[in-house]
Amino acid sequence: MTALTAAAPTLEVRNLQTHFFTRAGVVKAVDDVSFSVGRGKVLGLVGESGSGKTVTGFSILGLVDEPGRIVGGSILFHGQDLAKQSEEQMRQLRGNRIAMIFQDPMMTLNPVLRIDTQMIETVQAHTKVSKEEARQRARDTLGMVGIPSPDERLKSYPHQFSGGMRQRVAIAIALLHRPELIVADEPTTALDVTIQAQILAEVQKLCAETGTAMIWITHDLSVVAGLADDIAVMYAGKVVEKGEVAPVLDMPLHPYTAGLIGSVPSRNKRGEPLKQIPGMTPNVMRLPPGCAFRTRCAYATEVCKQEVPFGEVAPGREVRCFHPLFPAKQGEAA
Amino acid sequence: MSLYLLRRLLQAALVMLAMSVIVFVGVYAIGDPVEILISPDADQMERERAIKALGLDLPLWMQYLSFLGNALRGDLGRSFVFNEPALQLILQRMPATLELAFGATIMALIIGIPLGLYAGLKPKSFGAKCIMTGSILGFSLPTFWVGLMLIMVFAVQLGWLPSTGRGETVDVMGMRWSFLTWDGLRHLAMPALNLALFKISLVIRLTRAGVRETMLMDFVKFARAKGLTNRRVISVHVFKNIMIPVVTVVGLELGSTIAFSVVTESVFAWPGMGKLIIDSINVLDRPVIVAYLMIIVLMFITINLLVDLSYSALDPRVRLENK
Ligand SMILES: Nc1ncnc2c1ncn2[C@@H]1O[C@H](COP(=O)(O)OP(=O)(O)OP(=O)(O)O)[C@@H](O)[C@H]1O
Ligand code: SF4
Ligand SMILES: [Mg+2]
Numbered sequence: 001m002t003a004l005t006a007a008a009p010t011l012e013v014r015n016l017q018t019h020f021f022t023r024a025g026v027v028k029a030v031d032d033v034s035f036s037v038g039r040g041k042v043l044g045l046v047g048e049s050g051s052g053k054t055v056t057g058f059s060i061l062g063l064v065d066e067p068g069r070i071v072g073g074s075i076l077f078h079g080q081d082l083a084k085q086s087e088e089q090m091r092q093l094r095g096n097r098i099a100m101i102f103q104d105p106m107m108t109l110n111p112v113l114r115i116d117t118q119m120i121e122t123v124q125a126h127t128k129v130s131k132e133e134a135r136q137r138a139r140d141t142l143g144m145v146g147i148p149s150p151d152e153r154l155k156s157y158p159h160q161f162s163g164g165m166r167q168r169v170a171i172a173i174a175l176l177h178r179p180e181l182i183v184a185d186e187p188t189t190a191l192d193v194t195i196q197a198q199i200l201a202e203v204q205k206l207c208a209e210t211g212t213a214m215i216w217i218t219h220d221l222s223v224v225a226g227l228a229d230d231i232a233v234m235y236a237g238k239v240v241e242k243g244e245v246a247p248v249l250d251m252p253l254h255p256y257t258a259g260l261i262g263s264v265p266s267r268n269k270r271g272e273p274l275k276q277i278p279g280m281t282p283n284v285m286r287l288p289p290g291c292a293f294r295t296r297c298a299y300a301t302e303v304c305k306q307e308v309p310f311g312e313v314a315p316g317r318e319v320r321c322f323h324p325l326f327p328a329k330q331g332e333a334a
Numbered sequence: 335m336s337l338y339l340l341r342r343l344l345q346a347a348l349v350m351l352a353m354s355v356i357v358f359v360g361v362y363a364i365g366d367p368v369e370i371l372i373s374p375d376a377d378q379m380e381r382e383r384a385i386k387a388l389g390l391d392l393p394l395w396m397q398y399l400s401f402l403g404n405a406l407r408g409d410l411g412r413s414f415v416f417n418e419p420a421l422q423l424i425l426q427r428m429p430a431t432l433e434l435a436f437g438a439t440i441m442a443l444i445i446g447i448p449l450g451l452y453a454g455l456k457p458k459s460f461g462a463k464c465i466m467t468g469s470i471l472g473f474s475l476p477t478f479w480v481g482l483m484l485i486m487v488f489a490v491q492l493g494w495l496p497s498t499g500r501g502e503t504v505d506v507m508g509m510r511w512s513f514l515t516w517d518g519l520r521h522l523a524m525p526a527l528n529l530a531l532f533k534i535s536l537v538i539r540l541t542r543a544g545v546r547e548t549m550l551m552d553f554v555k556f557a558r559a560k561g562l563t564n565r566r567v568i569s570v571h572v573f574k575n576i577m578i579p580v581v582t583v584v585g586l587e588l589g590s591t592i593a594f595s596v597v598t599e600s601v602f603a604w605p606g607m608g609k610l611i612i613d614s615i616n617v618l619d620r621p622v623i624v625a626y627l628m629i630i631v632l633m634f635i636t637i638n639l640l641v642d643l644s645y646s647a648l649d650p651r652v653r654l655e656n657k
Contacts, residue, residue: 112574
C-alpha cells in the first residue's frame, strides 16, 4: 500500500443515497449521507427512529434488500468503492474485513443452531482452516469478549444465554477475523445499563488495540459523548450536522442537534422541564421541499423552503442549515 | 422425560377407551348386519342360531363389555364374512397401506420442499406463480378423479405403468412388501403419486410460507453479514428453521393419509386396509370395521407422540423444557 492510501480513512461515505422502491412510492431512506472514519476511530451516528441509520449500515455491508437499492454516491473502503463490488466480492469482505453487530441480541443468533456451528462457519467462510482450528479461534474470541468457560458455552444454543451474553457472542462473531471496520447498530440499546457500560468499555478497548474503525449507531447521546471521536447527526435520511464530538455537543449548530441535546435529561438543569422537539418525525415518503426539519424548527424562515446545502460553516463544523445557531458574538464574527 | 412419556401414555389409553365407545355405538347404529349376512330364505330357526353365534342377541352394553374384555387380550373379534380374526385380517393388509402412505409422504417431501423453496425465494418469478397455481389444483381436485386421469394417461394411453394391484412382492418378517422389487415400485408409483398430490401442495405452501417468513428474520441477515454464501444461509440457516413446521404438519398428516388412502386404494385396486374397510362396510362386517377404526385411532395417537418427540429433537428450545 502506498503512503498516500495508508493515510486515507478506513471508510469514506460520500453522498450516499439508498432508496426503497415500494408500491406506495419511493422511500428515500438514505438521501445524501457523507462521513468518514479512520483507523482506530469511532464515529457516532445518531438520529431519531426512522432517520435511516440502519439502512446506512446495511448499505455499507451491501445488505440492502429488495425493493431497496443504492442509487447514488460512493462508499470508499480503503479507496475501493463498495457500491460497485460484485456480490461475491462483498461476501468476502463481510464478516471478514467489515463486520456488523445488530440491535437485538435475541434475534441475531439462529435459534436452532449451536453457538459453535454459528462461529465455526464464520471462520471457515473466510479462511481455509480445519474445523478444530476454527473451533479454537471461536473459543479464544469468546474468552476475549468476557464469556466464562467458553469451551462449554460453545456447545450451547442461543436460548441458553442471557441477552447480554448473546450480544457478547454476536460481538465475538464480529471480531473473529479482526475486521478493519465494525458497524455497530445500537448494540447495547436492548441491554440494561450496567451491562451496556461493560460492553462499551470492552469494545472501546478492543478497537483501540486492534486499530479497528467503528461506526456506532445509537439514539443515546451520552453513549456518543463517552465513546465516539466524531459524530454525524441524521434527520430524515440526511446528515444534518457533523464534526468532532466535543464541539458539536457543547455548541450544536443545527437546530435539530440542539433539540436532541436539549431532550437529554442529564444536560438539563435540575428543576427545569425537559425540552422536547415539537412535532412528529416526518414521513420520508412525503417530505416537504427544502429543509425537512422546517415544520418543527423554531428558526425557520422563507429561505428554508429551498434546498439546503451541506457545508462547512466554521472550521471542522459541517451543517445543513440556513441559520446555524452561532452564539450571538460568534454569529457576528462569522 | 420419562414422566412426560408416562403422562402421554395415560392420555393415550383414555382416548382409546373413549373412542372404543364411540366407535362401537356408531357402528351399531349404522345398520343390522343380519339382513345382509343371512340369506333371505333362511328359516326362523337358522336365523336365530346365526344371530346367537354372532353374539348379536345380547344387549348393546353386554356386547360392548365382552368386546372390551376381549380387546384387552388382543382379540378384536372374528370377521363375520371371512371367519378369521379381524385383527389378523387388518394386519395382513397393513403393509400395503403403510408403504402407500409412506411412499406418498416421501414423494410429497421430495417434490414439495424444493418447489416450496423456489417459490419462497423467488416469489415474483413466473415459475413461482406456476407452482402456486399448481398447488391450488393439488388442493382442490378430487383424489378419485385425479386417480382416474392418471390411469387414463399413464396406463391406458401411454402404457408406462400398471394400473392395478401391488405387483411382485417380497416377504420380510412375514409381511409382503412391494417397494423392494422393481415391478412393485412400478405398481406403487401411480397410487402413491395420487395420494401424495394433496400433501405436495401442502408441503409447497408450508415451505414457501416458512421461507418467506424466515428470510426476513434478523438472524438470516446476520448470517449474511458474517459473509456466509447464499447457499449456506439457505441450506442451513433457513432450512433448519422451516423444517420444524414442515415435519410437524407432514407427520400429523401421516395419520390422515393412512385413513384417506381408502379412495386411492379403491381406484387402483390396491389391496390395503382401505379397500378392506370399504368391502367390510358394504357387508356391515362389524368386527372388522370396529377393529379398523381402533387401529386407526391407535395410529393417530402413536404418530402424534412421535411427532412431538421429533419436534423436540429439531427445536432446541422445546428440548430443554421437556427435561
Ligand atoms: N425494506 C424496506 N422497505 C421500505 N422502506 C424501508 C425498508 N427498510 C427501511 N425502510 C424505511 O427506511 C427508513 C429508515 O429506516 P432505518 O431502519 O434505517 O431507520 P433507523 O434510523 O435505523 O431507525 P431506528 O432508530 O428505529 O432503528 C424508514 O422510514 C423505513 O420505513
Ligand atoms: S434550514 Fe431553516 S428550517 Fe432547516 S434547520 Fe435550519 S433554520 Fe431550521
Ligand atoms: Mg435502526
